[in-house]
Amino acid sequence: MDYEIWLRRKGLEYRDEILFFANLNTIELAEHNGTPVYVISEGLIRNRYRLLKDVLNSNYKNNDIHFAVKANSNLSVLRILYSEGALFDCTSKGEIYTCFKAGIPSERIIYTGNMFTNDDFEFAVKQNVIINLDSLSQLDRLNRIYDKVGKERSIISFRINPEFGAGHHAHTITAGKDIKFGILENQILEAYKKAKSLGFQKFGIHQHIGSGIINPHDFEKATEVYLSIVRELANNLKITFEFVDFGGGLGIPYRPEESPLDLEIYRDVVIQPFKELVAEGNVGEPTFKIEPGRYLVAESSIILAQVNTIKNNGYKLFAGVNAGFNTLIRPTMYGSYHHIIPCNKKSKEDKLKYDIAGPICESGDILGRERLSPELKEGDILAILDTGAYGFTMSSPYNSRPRPAEILINNGTPYTIREAESYDDLLKLQTIPDHLK
Numbered sequence: 001m002d003y004e005i006w007l008r009r010k011g012l013e014y015r016d017e018i019l020f021f022a023n024l025n026t027i028e029l030a031e032h033n034g035t036p037v038y039v040i041s042e043g044l045i046r047n048r049y050r051l052l053k054d055v056l057n058s059n060y061k062n063n064d065i066h067f068a069v070k071a072n073s074n075l076s077v078l079r080i081l082y083s084e085g086a087l088f089d090c091t092s093k094g095e096i097y098t099c100f101k102a103g104i105p106s107e108r109i110i111y112t113g114n115m116f117t118n119d120d121f122e123f124a125v126k127q128n129v130i131i132n133l134d135s136l137s138q139l140d141r142l143n144r145i146y147d148k149v150g151k152e153r154s155i156i157s158f159r160i161n162p163e164f165g166a167g168h169h170a171h172t173i174t175a176g177k178d179i180k181f182g183i184l185e186n187q188i189l190e191a192y193k194k195a196k197s198l199g200f201q202k203f204g205i206h207q208h209i210g211s212g213i214i215n216p217h218d219f220e221k222a223t224e225v226y227l228s229i230v231r232e233l234a235n236n237l238k239i240t241f242e243f244v245d246f247g248g249g250l251g252i253p254y255r256p257e258e259s260p261l262d263l264e265i266y267r268d269v270v271i272q273p274f275k276e277l278v279a280e281g282n283v284g285e286p287t288f289k290i291e292p293g294r295y296l297v298a299e300s301s302i303i304l305a306q307v308n309t310i311k312n313n314g315y316k317l318f319a320g321v322n323a324g325f326n327t328l329i330r331p332t333m334y335g336s337y338h339h340i341i342p343c344n345k346k347s348k349e350d351k352l353k354y355d356i357a358g359p360i361c362e363s364g365d366i367l368g369r370e371r372l373s374p375e376l377k378e379g380d381i382l383a384i385l386d387t388g389a390y391g392f393t394m395s396s397p398y399n400s401r402p403r404p405a406e407i408l409i410n411n412g413t414p415y416t417i418r419e420a421e422s423y424d425d426l427l428k429l430q431t432i433p434d435h436l437k
C-alpha cells in the first residue's frame with residue numbers, strides 16, 4: 001500500500017511539513033495538552049465499526065459485534081461503540097462494572113473470563129450477564145450459584161479450544177493443547193450433556209484463537225474444527241444454539257508495508273461455512289457473534305511524546321522521549337512494532353537511524369529500534385501510531401510516573417476524556433501505620 005494512503009486510512013497526513021491527526025495539528029495538540037498524551041479519533045472508531053458491520057449485514061443479518069473491552073475500556077470509547085449498536089465482551093467483573101458505568105445494559109454483555117471465582121459467577125448471575133464457561137469443573141460451581149441466589153437457569157455457553165491458534169505473539173495465541181483457555185474436544189459433549197441435565201435449556205458456544213491476526217486464512221482450520229463441533233453437539237444432543245461466537249483476533253496493519261485485513265476473505269473462510277452449517281437445519285437459527293477489539297480501536301489513537309535527549313554513544317543514536325513502557329508496554333512485552341514519525345518533519349532526506357528510548361530505568365524500555373528518521377532534535381514531538389488497543393489499558397505507574405491524559409477528537413474539537421494523573425494520585429490509596437510515623 002502507498003505510504004501516504006496507509007497514513008490517511010489512519011487519519012494522518014502531513015500539511016506543510018506538519019503532521020495532522022483527525023484534521024488537527026499535532027504540534028498544537030501537544031503544546032496545549034502536554035506530553036505524553038493519548039489522542040483518539042472518534043470518527044475512526046465509528047468508521048471501523050460501520051465497515052465491519054456492513055460486511056456482516058451483507059452476508060448474515062442476524063449478527064452481533066461484541067467489542068472486546070480489554071482492548072480499550074475508556075468510558076467515552078465504550079459510549080461511542082454503544083451508540084453505533086455494539087455489544088460488549090468482558091473478561092472481568094471490573095470490565096462489566098465499567099460497562100455499567102458507561103450506561104450499557106447487562107443484556108448487551110458477555111462475560112468471557114477464565115479461572116472464574118465463585119464471586120465472579122455470583123456477580124454475573126445477579127446482573128443477568130451471559131457467561132462463557134472456560135472449563136467443565138466450573139459448571140458445578142455455577143450451578144450452585146444459581147441455587148444460592150435463587151435465579152432461574154438461563155442460557156449457558158462454553159468456550160471451546162479448537163486446538164488451532166494464531167496471533168501476533170506466542171502470548172496472544174489462545175488455542176492449542178498447552179494453552180490455558182477453553183475446553184478441548186474430548187470434553188465438549190460431556191459439558192453440554194451435563195448442562196442439559198442440570199436444567200439449562202438455551203445454549204451458546206464460543207471460541208477465540210488469538211489476537212492480532214492479519215492473514216484471514218489463519219482462521220480457516222480453526223473455523224472448520226469449530227463448526228464440526230457445533231454440528232456434532234446439535235446432532236448428538238439434539239440442542240440448538242442461540243448464538244455461535246467466533247471470538248475476536250482481527251488484526252490491523254501496524255507496518256507501512258502491511259495491508260489491512262481482507263474482510264472478503266474473512267467472509268469466505270468464516271461466515272460462509274457458518275451459513276452453510278445453519279442451512280443444514282440442525283443447529284437452529286443462531287446469532288453470528290464476533291468480538292473484535294484491536295480492529296475497531298487500535299488505529300484510532302496515537303501517543304504524542306516529546307524528544308528530550310539525543311544521545312550518540314559512538315555506536316548508535318538514541319532519541320530519548322518522555323513516554324516509556326509505562327505508557328505503552330506492547331513493544332517491550334511482545335516485541336510489537338508501532339510506527340513512529342516526527343510531527344514536524346515530513347522530509348525523507350538525510351535519514352538517520354535511531355533507537356526510540358523511554359525514560360524507564362530498564363534496558364528493555366525501547367519503543368522502536370533502529371528507526372529511520374529525518375534528523376531529530378531535542379524538543380521535537382513524535383507520534384507513536386496505532387495505540388488505541390492495549391495501550392492505555394496496559395499502562396502503569398511504574399517508576400512512580402503518572403499515567404497520561406486521553407484526548408478525544410470529534411469533528412475537529414478536542415475533549416479531555418481522562419485527566420492526566422498527578423503524583424498525589426499515585427499515593428492516594430496508601431497509608432502509613434502509626435508505628436512508622
